[in-house]
Amino acid sequence: MGAGHPSQADCRRGVRAALAGLPAGSLALAAVSGGTDSLALAGALAAEGPAHDVTVGAIIVDHGLQPDSAETALLAAQQCADLGLAPVAVVQAVVSTTGAGLEADAREARYTALAETAAAMGEEHPAHAVLLGHTRDDQAEQVLLGLARGSGARSLAGMSDLVVRGATPFVRPLLHLPRETTAAACAAWGLVAWEDPMNSDRAFARVRAREALAALEADLGPGLAQALARSADLLRDDADLLDELAERAVPDDDPAGVRVGELADLAPALRSRVWRRLLTRAGAPTGALTAGHVAGCDRLVTDWHGQGPLHLPGDLRVHRVGDRVHIGPPTGGQ
Template identity: 70%
Template sequence: MAAGHPSQADCRRGVRAVLEGMPEGSLVLAAVSGGTDSLALAAALAAETTAAGVEAGAIAVDHGLQEDSAQTALLASQQCIGLGLEPVAVVPADVAATGEGLEAAARDARYAALADTATRLAGERPHIVLLGHTRDDQAEQVLLGLVRGSGARSLAGMPAVLTREGTPFARPLLHLPRATTEAATQAWGLVPWEDPMNADEGFARVRARRALADLEDRLGPGIAQALVRSADLLREDADLLDQLAESSVPATEPGEDGQNTVAVTDLEGLAPALRSRVWRRLLLAAGAPAGSLTATHVAACDALVTEWHGQGPLHLPGLRVQRSGGRVTIAPATTGQ
């Protein structure tokens, strides 16, 4: 499959960079929704497979959120088969309603379905799943983080490589603008599916996409690229702070009914940027759901150290946190204190 258009070469280079790090015989799977970005990803993977010495396939996830979702997933899989990818699987995702909203629930269900299918198809072989996020997706992610008042980790955007459900994922197109994947998809003669949710302003990401376009119109081009550059710089800072926080987590003393206590003196000497990260690790280790733990929750816990005036227990998602004298007790919400 020749890459006659520059956009095709750009997509292939991104995929090639990931494949060069995979052992020969690995299974590499593209997550394909049928949209422009994922089809460009699938085509680039198919074009690079032989030279890389890997087996390349695709997974189309049916979220079941739309009336024709099964047909859409089937059509996406057929285009992948037409590109020469094998194996190609169509799998359902169980989207369970959560307090985080439909987008977050669908994302979690998608990762779970992709990881489970990749593990099953790969067997004992090394494997990885490729995601089709672009530079525009990254800019939208950072803009949403700014609007929400999130910390450095959120503003750092999406990582190029991550692990979910024990499965490695990579984003080979994260450095490319959406215009490149659109041109590549057209050059490869593929027919993308237009997700009607991309026009629904009930979703925050759609509003962010349109707001970003407005900013480009008003302030000039390059806003998306600047947001992504800022995210790259913040990611380096956040990575360093996370490493320092990991080594600064104090020892806890176990108590009854799943309780853990930590000495106030072990926390109060930490710099605020480290202490907030240490608090988050302590709370997650005690059983707080990651998706429900907010900066407000962490700040309230920190006040038990920095602004102690005898306040009562804090009721966090899944936890009860209380200071008594020189120690803070972190316990499951179902236990008494």
């Protein structure tokens, strides 16, 4: 497994940094869809494996959303095995309809399948990690979608290099590279990528964001994706600090309710984050909370004139009595 083309070296450098953080004897697994980015990731992982005291393998997730998905998964698995990755597992993701949309439901099913499979495969290793093939273009699209939704700093911060779900670390070693690099690396390694038809279906917001990003770069000049990704990195540092401060500022759980003064003394940027933590602690689904929900709760502190109770996701009621705000299930006449 050489690195004769610069794109191969670029992909290998990213994977090398990810492997360097793992203890000896660990298991590193590429999450492979069969697309260009994930196959380039698999190629880089296979190339770097011999230089590190880790076992390198792959997990191919079959969502069952396309008529030929099983054949596509088997082809991807064969290419991973031909690269020298072992173990290689093909798993079926169970996509449940939650109302969040097909993209979100498939993503949640994919992460669940990856985490469960990695944990089972990694039982004999001191640690395990799943490597994801997201690129700088994916990051730019994520930020653009956040802008379109009018989201806050956390959403605009995009994807992190590392996220932990349950006991499984998910690492994105190619997040600094453009998609053209992974395409060139795939070609250099002789890998045959599958093109997901959903990637051209404009029914999905991410596809429209990809097209919009290309149009904006054509009008404003190249470098827009890189600038959006750089902005995400800067915002992520800010959001991480604010989240840390908010975590410290969350009042203890008190059956008597939250004292208004404890919230009123916080800066608005911290108070909104504290509200989200209070609401999720009470049972509100994180993905269902909007900026409007948080703003309505905040007015109980900043613009109190007897309003309420507020009805929030998770069948929660938020109301103020005197100098206390109560968050919980409906009671009495609520």
